[in-house]
Each structure stands twice: as structure tokens, then as C-alpha cells.
Amino acid sequence: MSPEIRTVTESEYPDWMRALATGFLMPPTPSEQDLKVRRSGTDLDRTLGAFDGGRCVATYRTHPQWLSVPGGARVDANAITNITVASTHRRRGLLSRMMARDLAVAKERGDVVATLTSAEYPIYGRFGFAPATSMAAWTVDLPRTGLDRRATGPACGGRIDLADMADIRALGPALHERVAALTPGMVSRSERWWQLATGVLQVSSDPWTEPLSALYRSASGEVEGLVVYAADGKWNDAQQPLNTLTVRDLLALTPAAERALWHHVCSVDWATGVEVPRRAPDDVLPLLLPDPRAARTTSIIDGIWLRFLDTPRALAARTYGTTASLVLDIRDELGHGGGRFLLDTTPEGTTCTTTTRTPDLTLPAPTLARLYLGDESPHRLAALGLLEENSAGALTLADHAFRTPRRPWCPDVF
Numbered sequence: 001m002s003p004e005i006r007t008v009t010e011s012e013y014p015d016w017m018r019a020l021a022t023g024f025l026m027p028p029t030p031s032e033q034d035l036k037v038r039r040s041g042t043d044l045d046r047t048l049g050a051f052d053g054g055r056c057v058a059t060y061r062t063h064p065q066w067l068s069v070p071g072g073a074r075v076d077a078n079a080i081t082n083i084t085v086a087s088t089h090r091r092r093g094l095l096s097r098m099m100a101r102d103l104a105v106a107k108e109r110g111d112v113v114a115t116l117t118s119a120e121y122p123i124y125g126r127f128g129f130a131p132a133t134s135m136a137a138w139t140v141d142l143p144r145t146g147l148d149r150r151a152t153g154p155a156c157g158g159r160i161d162l163a164d165m166a167d168i169r170a171l172g173p174a175l176h177e178r179v180a181a182l183t184p185g186m187v188s189r190s191e192r193w194w195q196l197a198t199g200v201l202q203v204s205s206d207p208w209t210e211p212l213s214a215l216y217r218s219a220s221g222e223v224e225g226l227v228v229y230a231a232d233g234k235w236n237d238a239q240q241p242l243n244t245l246t247v248r249d250l251l252a253l254t255p256a257a258e259r260a261l262w263h264h265v266c267s268v269d270w271a272t273g274v275e276v277p278r279r280a281p282d283d284v285l286p287l288l289l290p291d292p293r294a295a296r297t298t299s300i301i302d303g304i305w306l307r308f309l310d311t312p313r314a315l316a317a318r319t320y321g322t323t324a325s326l327v328l329d330i331r332d333e334l335g336h337g338g339g340r341f342l343l344d345t346t347p348e349g350t351t352c353t354t355t356t357r358t359p360d361l362t363l364p365a366p367t368l369a370r371l372y373l374g375d376e377s378p379h380r381l382a383a384l385g386l387l388e389e390n391s392a393g394a395l396t397l398a399d400h401a402f403r404t405p406r407r408p409w410c411p412d413v414f
């Protein structure tokens with residue numbers, strides 16, 4: 001008999017957690033404390049398990065989320081996480097069954113998109129997802145930056161103040177929301193997210209050490225940025241400091257804050273390197289340095305993966321770079337996001353409605369997901385055979401409409 005897929009009950013939760021830890025190749029038995037902390041962040045109504053002979057053999061969980069889109073609006077997202085299938089039950093369709101069930105529920109609930117961050121690239125394309133943001137890892141060779149190490153603070157009238165975790169907890173959430181309104185691709189951070197980031201809640205599988213932090217305040221005293229970083233404490237045999245700082249979070253509301261915070265991190269005594277694991281590929285970091293070659297991108301990978309549940313609402317929620325009228329024929333093999341839509345966007349507003357008009361562009365829903373937040377160029381996607389131009393000029397128009405001045409970015413993995 002094939003395993004039964006259903007929501008998980010309170011008494012089954014420890015078994016579900018054991019299956020999750022096993023699937024992620026972690027020590028399978030969570031401590032009582034870990035169970036308590038993880039349970040407090042789990043909505044059992046949105047937690048699926050597959051059960052075979054009374055044992056949990058697959059896990060799947062979702063939580064509510066908003067996703068920031070170009071122009072600053074937010075769309076409701078079904079954020080998917082904690083997916084595992086036991087090695088004894090892999091490739092028998094369990095993920096496919098859990099995904100089909102959950103996407104239908106999310107659509108019914110009225111979510112506009114589903115989101116996830118993917119453990120491995122090949123898993124989710126078949127379910128209509130595609131990467132909508134990119135994540136770059138940067139490494140900075142501090143002795144080569146050419147920065148004036150005598151400089152002590154921002155030149156623009158603002159100031160940097162050292163902070164502690166209580167400051168970050170108190171001031172971070174509002175700052176994050178303001179930055180998200182300017183940054184397509186960012187997703188909501190719950191109170192729990194801030195508690196985990198600042199050590200109020202801790203789980204042994206993700207050990208937390210208290211980081212260093214600082215705030216940027218504008219000349220008028222307003223908090224416009226924060227940075228959170230940790231040092232690795234390394235020295236060489238000749239008793240010379242060789243610390244590498246790892247930036248856990250850097251949020252900047254204004255260019256002045258962004259410049260000041262990078263300058264601060266790149267000027268800390270004892271530090272010879274800075275690692276920045278999750279930034280946009282077009283981050284201004286290198287160009288802030290007198291020698292931009294001191295900052296290298298060490299990897300660029302996919303960030304947030306997106307699939308449409310309500311395509312017209314998603315398209316109407318964002319703003320566009322130019323006035324455009326485009327008929328998009330969207331193919332979605334699993335349903336939920338397909339159809340032919342007329343996207344009409346003017347400075348006064350945007351509408352997106354079902355139409356029978358001849359299409360200007362034909363594309364699968366995952367291709368639209370790549371375009372949606374502005375990370376990709378329709379011309380590039382057409383060159384890859386992922387998008388078809390049906391009327392002359394439509395590609396160029398779509399390029400001007402969909403691209404954003406700076407690439408979308410999501411600093412979070414969930």
C-alpha cells in the first residue's frame with residue numbers, strides 16, 4: 001500500500017522531526033529543547049507527513065510569507081520548506097504528491113505565489129518553479145582595498161554606533177520592512193526570525209554565537225542601516241591578526257547608509273578579510289573600494305524560487321519600467337498559473353486580465369517567474385529558447401517593462 005499523506009498530529013510531531021533530521025542527514029534524534037523550539041515555529045495545519053506502517057517517511061511544511069515586488073507592493077506567498085523523503089522511499093512520487101496537494105490548498109487559500117529556497121537545483125523546475133533572484137557570495141581582501149584606514153566615520157553627517165542584539169531586535173524589523181519596500185525579492189521576517197537571529201531562540205542544529213553589530217544613523221538621527229557580523233578569531237604564527245569577518249546581515253535604506261556600513265566593515269582593525277555569503281550579484285561593494293578587484297564574487301547561485309498561483313494578481317501587483325500593453329500566453333503544465341493575459345501598464349496603474357487576443361509573447365510559467373522580479377532579460381531567455389516572440393518588438397518592450405534598475409535580492413534562506 002502506498003504511504004498515506006496527511007497533516008501531522010501533535011503526538012506524531014517528534015516522529016516527523018526525526019524524519020526531517022534524517023532526511024537532512026543530521027543526528028536523527030532531536031533534543032527535548034530543540035523539539036520545543038522547532039515545534040513553537042510549526043503550524044501543524046500546514047505540516048504534511050507521509051506515513052508508512054505508522055512511521056513518518058516524508059516531511060513538508062509551509063508558512064505564510066509576503067514577497068516584495070518591484071514598486072514596493074507585497075504579494076502573499078506560500079513559503080515551502082522542510083521537504084524530505086526517506087532514503088527508503090525516494091523516487092516513488094512522494095514529493096510530487098505532497099507538492100500537488102499543497103499547491104492546490106495554497107491556491108484555494110488565495111496565495112499569489114509559492115516560494116522556496118532549493119537544496120539542489122534540479123528538484124523544483126518540474127513543479128513550475130524557477131529562480132527569481134540570484135545570490136552572490138563576495139570575499140574582500142582588505143589589505144588590497146585601498147581604503148583610507150585613518151578615516152573614522154561617514155563623511156555625510158551620519159554616524160555609525162555599535163549595537164547589541166537587543167538594539168537589533170528592537171530596530172531591525174522596521175528597518176527591514178522599509179528596505180524591503182525598495183528591494184524586490186525580499187521576504188517577510190517573522191518575530192521568530194529575529195529571535196533566532198539574535199539568540200533569544202536557539203537550536204543545536206544551527207549553533208548561534210553572539211555576533212558584533214552596528215547601526216547607521218542619518219544626520220537627523222534616524223536609523224537607516226544595520227550590519228551584523230562575526231569574526232573567526234584567527235592569528236598567524238608571527239602573532240599577526242588574520243581575522244575574517246562574516247557578514248550575517250547588512251540592510252541599508254539609503255546609499256549613504258550602504259556606503260558607510262561597507263566602509264565600517266572593511267575598516268575593522270585585526271580584520272584582513274570579509275566574507276559576504278548572500279548579496280545581490282550587482283551589489284555596489286566593489287565600486288565602493290578604491291581597488292574594486294579586492295572584492296571578488298566567489299559564487300553566484302539561484303536565490304528565491306517562485307511559482308505562480310494567481311498570475312494576473314501577481315503581474316498587476318508590480319510596477320513596470322515603461323508603458324506597455326502585452327498579451328502573454330503562459331503555459332503551466334501543472335495548472336494554477338497558466339492562461340492568456342493582457343498586461344496593460346501605464347504611469348496611472350496596471351491591470352492584468354484574461355484575454356483571447358493574439359499573444360505577443362508565449363512562455364512557460366517558470367520563464368515568467370525568472371522575469372517577474374526583474375532579475376532576467378527577456379532577450380536572454382528567448383536566446384535560450386525559453387520564450388517565444390510572436391509580434392515584432394515585443395521582446396524589447398518586455399525588456400524595458402520587466403527589468404529593474406538594480407537586481408532583485410533576497411538575503412534570507414528559509
Ligand SMILES: CC(=O)SCCNC(=O)CCNC(=O)[C@H](O)C(C)(C)COP(=O)(O)OP(=O)(O)OC[C@H]1O[C@@H](n2cnc3c(N)ncnc32)[C@H](O)[C@@H]1OP(=O)(O)O
Nearest residue numbers: 081082083084085090091092093094095096116118119122
Ligand atoms: C524547499 C526545501 O525544503 S529544499 C530541501 C529538499 N530536500 C532534500 O534535498 C533532502 C534530500 N532529498 C530528498 O529528500 C528527496 O530526494 C526529494 C525530497 C528531493 C525528492 O523526493 P522524491 O519523493 O524522491 O521525489 P519524487 O519521487 O516525487 O520525484 C519526482 C521527480 O523529480 C525527480 N527528482 C526528485 N528529486 C530529485 C533530485 N534531487 N534531483 C533530480 N531529480 C529529482 C525524480 O527523478 C522524479 O522525476 P520523474 O518524474 O521524471 O521520474
